[in-house]
Amino acid sequence: MSVPFRHQQAAHCETGVTANLLCHHGVRISESLVFGIGAGLHFAHFPFIKINDLPLTAFRSFPGSILKKATKHLGIKIGAEKFWSQRAAMASLDRRLDAGIPVGLQAGIFWLPYIPAALRFHFNAHNLVVYGRNGDCYAVSDPVMEEPIVCAREDIQKARFARGMFSPKGRMYYISSVPEHVDVANATLRGLNESCRNMREVAFPLVGVKGVNFLGNQIEKWPEKLGERRARLYLAQLIRMQEEIGTGGAGFRFMxxxxxxxxxxxxxxNRLMDLATRMTAIGDRWRLFALRCARICKARTVEGDTYGALGDMLRDCAVREDELFRDLRSILQERWAAA
Amino acid sequence: MKIDEVPQDEGLYEGRKSVCYALGENDRYVLAPSTGWEPLNIANGMAWEVISKQVEQALRDVHARVKSPLAYHMALNQMDIKLMAQYVRLPIWRVRRHLRWEVFERLKPSLKGRYAAVLRMPVERISFVPEIQRDKGER
Structure with a gap:
């Protein structure tokens, strides 16, 4: 059986799944609102954590945290389970589906046959909704796809038990209770507050705006430190982290x-509208940054495409984001004082 | 990014579209479909180039009997020893050993079956690798 489920394509998987699940339970909020309430915007550059021998750069918070924080801030309860046994994981999924509850799954993207081949890497923090089943065929709403799809049981199981970094271990989640009145305004404030903290007020130099600055300083040294060939691979990885796997453009800045x-x-x-305009300008800078990285990668450089210039751009982004979140903080403080 | 600036470069999505955020009327954000963006296509292409080099290298090693066919299948599935070890639930040193041609040849069918199950192929096929292509085709 399968319940009617409204599938809405989204820029990013986790926010899309959360928004779609919330809509199903009568809380009509958009993907971008989920992203902000869940304090999804982030930045981190960890040169010592390597994925396929390339350093980790993240433009968003830790996988799973957007869902957790967004629902927490909205006062919505979710149930979540992890499994050791694959059989138990599938049985539990079937039970929920038979009860008519759409279920969110964490999945390894490599094993999902409907994902275009060029995007199938071992990335395990993908999210999708299963909202029904007919024997061994599951009705899947994957927010990165235009339409809902049907997926075989075998594939779903394999994806749920993908291994490696962020291995899902069969993780599934569903909305268990929604309060009578959902206070979106309060949740938005809490989300804004948390993003200010994440971006500016973490006393660690590799995250938030300090992380952007740090990457700006590092990127200049890449050609000498790594050699031209590896430096280009590093740049390519940066572009992919910023633009691939559904960031909505400019590493979530547009979202x-x-x-x-x-x-x-x-x-x-109204002042938040001005901040939005400034954030758009920052996003445009990030897009230009990716474009210049790509030109260096392809050795199609035009005047001024150097690693030094890339570093300058990043440091400039860091300053702008720092100012933006500083101003956001003071707006929030005024509101607290007035309240 | 304005909505008419949303790039429509053919690429990764096989004719499908992803959505991104762009400024529509009155500078309000809307979701805009995009078929892809060239800088991202370049970056993605570079990642695949690395993988296909690894596959080619593995294939040569297998034909030279330096490595077992398992090495080729792992490269094709973007798996390193650590990841494969997690999938087959064997210690890393055993997977590493199974990458040697002569060790893999003598491997019990049941173990070969475990590898085949992870790679989603019939167990008979795991000992075979394609011929080396003289002319380099696409990825």
Whole structure:
């Protein structure tokens, strides 16, 4: 059996799944609002953590945390389970589906046959919703796809028990209770507050705006330190982290700007519109940064495409983001004082 | 990014579209479909180039009997020894040993079957690798 489920394509898998699940339970909020309330915007560059021999750069918070924080801030309860046994994991999924509850799954993207071949890497923090089943065929709403799809049981099982970094271990989640009144405004404030903290107020130099600055300093040294060939691979990895796997463009900066616009409406705070405009400008800088990285990768450089210039761009982004979140902080503080 | 600036470069999505955020009317954000962006295509292409080099190298090693066919299948599935060890639930040193031609040849069918199950292929096929292509085709 399968329940009617409204599939909405989204830029990013986790926010898309959360928004789609919330919509199903009558809480109509957009993907970008989920992203902001869940304090998804982040930055981290860890040169010592390597994925396929390339350093980890993240533009978002830890996988799973957007769902957790967004629902927490909205006062919505979720049930989540992990499994040791693959059989138990599939049986539990079937039970929920038979009860008519759409279930979110964490999955390894490598094993999902409907994903275009060029995007199938061993990336395990993908999310999708299963909302029904007919024998061994599961009705899947994957937010990165245009339409819902049907997926075989075998593939779903394999994807749920993918191994390696962020291995899902059969993780599944569903919304268990929604309060009578969902306070979106309060949740938005909490999300904004948390993002200010994540981006500016973490006393660790590799995350938030300090992390952007740090990457700016590192990137200049790449050609000497790594040699031209590896430096280019590092750049390519950066572009992919920023633009691939559904960031909505510019490493989530555009999605956050969209959130700021919505938040402005939700809170009746016009100054957030200005911040959204500034965030868009920052996003455009990030896009230009990716474009220049790509030109260096392909050795199709034009005047001024150097690693030094890339470093300058990043440091500039860091300054701009720092100012933006500083101003956001003072707006929030004014509201606290007034309240 | 304005909605008319959303790039529509053919690429990774096999004709499908992803969505991204762009400024529509009155500078309000809307979801805009995009078929891809060239810088991302370049970056993705570089990642695949690395993988296909590894596959080619593995294939040569297998034909030279330096490595077992398992090495080729692992490269094709983007798996390193550590990841494969997690999938087949064997210690890393055993997987490493199974990458040697003569060790893999003598491997019990049941163990070969475990590898085949992970790689989703019939167990008979795991001992075979394709011929080396003289002319380099696409990825």
């Amino acid at each position: 956050y700007a969209a959130f700021l616009q919505e938040a402005s409406g939700v809170l009746g705070e």
